[in-house]
Amino acid sequence: MRLRFSGVCRLCGASLPARTEAIYESGTKTVRCLECPSGTETPPRNPEPAGEQPLPRESGIAGSSARREYERRKAKDEERLRGKWGRLGGLAVALSDERQSTKAWDRGAIGEERLGVVLDALASDGFAVLHDRRIPGTKANIDHIAITPGGIWVIDAKRCKGRPELKIEGGILSPRVEKLLVGRRDCTKLVDGVLKQVDVVRELTGDVPVTGALCFIDADWPLIGGAFRTRGVQVLWPKRLAKALVEQSGDLDVASIRDLVASRFRPA
Structure with missing residues (x-):
C-alpha cells in the first residue's frame, strides 16, 4: 500500500x-x-547446529504501543464523524483535521521510532536495547532500555518544540529547586516520570548502575553544548545519547542483564 x-x-x-x-x-x-524479506521464506535444508549460533533475541518494536493507540483513537474519531454525518461521513473524514489529542500519539510514536533506529544501529555483543516495554502491574511503558558494559539506561523519547533548559531556583537561603523548561514551558514532570521508571528497573537489577535519560528528538538544541543533567537524569538529543552509550565502559555481562530485564519487562 x-x-x-x-x-x-x-x-x-x-x-x-x-x-x-x-x-x-x-x-x-x-x-x-x-x-x-517477509520472513516466511523456506529455511535452508541443512541449517547450522543450534549450539553454534546465538539464539535470536527480539528487542521489540519501538513506538508500537503508541502507534496502536494512535490508530485506535484515529479509527474512533473517524467512526464518530461517519455516525454524525451519515452518507457524507467519508467527506467529513477527508476534510476534518485530526484532534490534537490524537495527533499527540502519532508524534510520540514517530519520536520513539526514530530514536529506535539510532539505538538499533549500536547493537553489538557489548550493547543491547529493548524497545517499548510494559511496566508490570500498570498500563505505563518504558520507551527504551539500553544495556551497556557500564550499566543500564532507561530512556524516554520526547518530541517537543523549543529549547530544553535547566532553571535553578533557591540554593542559599531556600531549598534548591531544579526545573526543566522546554521553550519556557515547565516540563519538570517529565523528569519525575523518568525517575519513577529508573526506580522500577533498579528494584530488579540491584547493584547494577541505572541511568535515566530524556531524549528530545526535535528540540531546538544550540550548536555548542546544550546537554545537561537534572536530578541525575541526562537531558540530551539522539546523537549525543548514542555517543554517551558507546563511551560507557565497564565489565558487566550485557547478555545476562539483557535477559533478566527482558524477562521482567515484556513488550508493551
Whole structure:
C-alpha cells in the first residue's frame, strides 16, 4: 500500500516517508519496506547446529504501543464523524483535521521510532536495547532500555518544540529547586516520570548502575553544548545519547542483564 503516514520498517529500521509504497502488516500494525524479506521464506535444508549460533533475541518494536493507540483513537474519531454525518461521513473524514489529542500519539510514536533506529544501529555483543516495554502491574511503558558494559539506561523519547533548559531556583537561603523548561514551558514532570521508571528497573537489577535519560528528538538544541543533567537524569538529543552509550565502559555481562530485564519487562 501507499503509506498515509511516515513510519519505520520493523525489520531494517529504514525510514519510510508518507506516500512511500510499503507492506502494512495488520497483525502487528507495523510496516515493512519492499526490500526486506517477509520472513516466511523456506529455511535452508541443512541449517547450522543450534549450539553454534546465538539464539535470536527480539528487542521489540519501538513506538508500537503508541502507534496502536494512535490508530485506535484515529479509527474512533473517524467512526464518530461517519455516525454524525451519515452518507457524507467519508467527506467529513477527508476534510476534518485530526484532534490534537490524537495527533499527540502519532508524534510520540514517530519520536520513539526514530530514536529506535539510532539505538538499533549500536547493537553489538557489548550493547543491547529493548524497545517499548510494559511496566508490570500498570498500563505505563518504558520507551527504551539500553544495556551497556557500564550499566543500564532507561530512556524516554520526547518530541517537543523549543529549547530544553535547566532553571535553578533557591540554593542559599531556600531549598534548591531544579526545573526543566522546554521553550519556557515547565516540563519538570517529565523528569519525575523518568525517575519513577529508573526506580522500577533498579528494584530488579540491584547493584547494577541505572541511568535515566530524556531524549528530545526535535528540540531546538544550540550548536555548542546544550546537554545537561537534572536530578541525575541526562537531558540530551539522539546523537549525543548514542555517543554517551558507546563511551560507557565497564565489565558487566550485557547478555545476562539483557535477559533478566527482558524477562521482567515484556513488550508493551
